[in-house]
Amino acid sequence: xxxxxxxxxxxxxxxxxxxxxxxxxxxxxxxxxxxxxxxxxxxxxxxxxxxxxxxxxxxxxxxxxxxxxxxxxxxxxxxxxxxxxxxxxxxxxxxxxxxxxxxxxxxxxxxxxxxxxxxxxxxxxxxxxxxxxxxxxxxxxxxxxxxxxxxxxxxxxxxxxxxxxxxxxxxxxxxxxxxxxxxxxxxxxx
Amino acid sequence: xxxxxxxxxxxxxxxxxxxxxxxxxxxxxxxxxxxxxxxxxxxxxxxxxxxxxxxxxxxxxxxxxxxxxxxxxxxxxxxxxxxxxxxxxxxxxxxxxxxxxxxxxxxxxxxxxxxxxxxxxxxxxxxxxxxxxxxxxxxxxxxxxxxxxxxxxxxxxxxxxxxxxxxxxxxxxxxxxxxxxxxxxxxxxx
DNA sequence: CAAAAAACTTAAAGCAGTTTAAGAAAACAC
DNA sequence: GTGTTTTCTTAAACTGCTTTAAGTTTTTTG
Numbered sequence: 001x002x003x004x005x006x007x008x009x010x011x012x013x014x015x016x017x018x019x020x021x022x023x024x025x026x027x028x029x030x031x032x033x034x035x036x037x038x039x040x041x042x043x044x045x046x047x048x049x050x051x052x053x054x055x056x057x058x059x060x061x062x063x064x065x066x067x068x069x070x071x072x073x074x075x076x077x078x079x080x081x082x083x084x085x086x087x088x089x090x091x092x093x094x095x096x097x098x099x100x101x102x103x104x105x106x107x108x109x110x111x112x113x114x115x116x117x118x119x120x121x122x123x124x125x126x127x128x129x130x131x132x133x134x135x136x137x138x139x140x141x142x143x144x145x146x147x148x149x150x151x152x153x154x155x156x157x158x159x160x161x162x163x164x165x166x167x168x169x170x171x172x173x174x175x176x177x178x179x180x181x182x183x184x185x186x187x188x189x190x
Numbered sequence: 191x192x193x194x195x196x197x198x199x200x201x202x203x204x205x206x207x208x209x210x211x212x213x214x215x216x217x218x219x220x221x222x223x224x225x226x227x228x229x230x231x232x233x234x235x236x237x238x239x240x241x242x243x244x245x246x247x248x249x250x251x252x253x254x255x256x257x258x259x260x261x262x263x264x265x266x267x268x269x270x271x272x273x274x275x276x277x278x279x280x281x282x283x284x285x286x287x288x289x290x291x292x293x294x295x296x297x298x299x300x301x302x303x304x305x306x307x308x309x310x311x312x313x314x315x316x317x318x319x320x321x322x323x324x325x326x327x328x329x330x331x332x333x334x335x336x337x338x339x340x341x342x343x344x345x346x347x348x349x350x351x352x353x354x355x356x357x358x359x360x361x362x363x364x365x366x367x368x369x370x371x372x373x374x375x376x377x378x379x380x
Numbered sequence: 381c382a383a384a385a386a387a388c389t390t391a392a393a394g395c396a397g398t399t400t401a402a403g404a405a406a407a408c409a410c
Numbered sequence: 411g412t413g414t415t416t417t418c419t420t421a422a423a424c425t426g427c428t429t430t431a432a433g434t435t436t437t438t439t440g
Contacts (some may be wrong), residue, residue: 062335
């Protein structure tokens with residue numbers, strides 16, 4: 001049930017069988033159908049989500065109410081609204097299942113207890129965040145330094161399963177252009 | 191000498207006078223003149239940098255050799271190339287002083303020892319990274335959802351000292367447009 | 381303080397990507 | 411399995427920002 005997340009944690013910090021049990025006692029599994037929300041704009045963000053299977057997207061709304069995809073997470077990725085997680089403010093973004101998705105949740109309120117019981121989880125989350133932050137800066141780099149076409153070619157080369165699993169209009173939004181333009185790119189070649 | 195960083199750490203985790211001393215024993219001060227590099231592309235990233243005073247920028251190079259500002263850091267911000275910090279790979283980005291800058295460095299090699307001596311620093315860095323990551327996603331949000339003009343107006347309203355201290359062509363690069371266009375915006379109004 | 385370098389401005393021509401609108405195809409629900 | 415909704419396509423008109431190029435101002439340096 002929790003093997004994937006246990007394996008993930010063990011890639012970063014050691015965990016005895018007993019400690020594995022402790023960790024598991026803090027985990028909850030949740031199932032989300034396609035298009036169901038893990039978090040809706042304006043709600044309180046009550047947990048950290050580990051994608052056990054499936055795909056989710058994080059998005060923000062602009063003034064016209066258009067949804068902009070900020071981030072995808074697939075199996076093995078953590079996702080949460082860190083912006084409001086620590087502040088008890090209502091979320092400014094939504095998190096939604098793109099396909100049927102199984103999520104492992106660590107509740108915000110219980111996280112502190114877990115970190116006291118298993119201090120190495122503090123290190124685990126630090127290391128995971130270092131990777132996520134680096135990836136976010138790399139995304140910024142790609143957005144600035146490559147044209148829409150280059151971004152699309154790069155993305156479909158490096159994450160072909162994504163292009164399969166995720167509707168094109170969400171890929172377009174993530175890459176920062178319109179679905180119509182993506183359609184044009186596809187017509188042109190590949 | 192290290193009051194600013196001590197105060198910063200204490201905003202997130204407790205630190206006894208003795209522990210303060212331990213922390214300080216791991217810190218080094220470095221001075222950088224304007225335009226000097228903390229890190230150059232291709233070098234190994236050997237530390238984490240806390241800006242004690244001054245401003246630095248992180249940038250990447252595109253294929254044409256044009257520098258793109260990915261990130262600024264002022265007093266009280268940490269900056270490092272997390273992408274290569276943990277991997278011992280040569281850096282893909284540069285970090286440069288924008289004005290005369292005082293940096294507090296934690297050496298990569300010594301960081302592990304520090305974290306063993308002061309486990310709460312693990313928590314400190316996690317919390318700092320959560321903020322940095324949230325800010326990076328927020329930047330992505332602004333890039334996607336606002337026009338170049340809106341981004342400039344928002345930036346100069348919220349970070350007026352920045353617009354004073356940082357050359358315009360760097361602000362333009364950070365906001366994702368050309369210096370010529372920024373000039374045009376300024377001519378138009380304010 | 382004079383010379384050189386760095387930073388900023390202006391304006392015209394150009395284009396990458398958007399907008400709009402309407403139709404086709406695929407996925408979903410009953 | 412048929413009706414409805416969602417997703418994808420095509421194409422023409424449009425626009426926000428870039429490119430280019432030349433000139434001006436400011437800052438740096440010996």
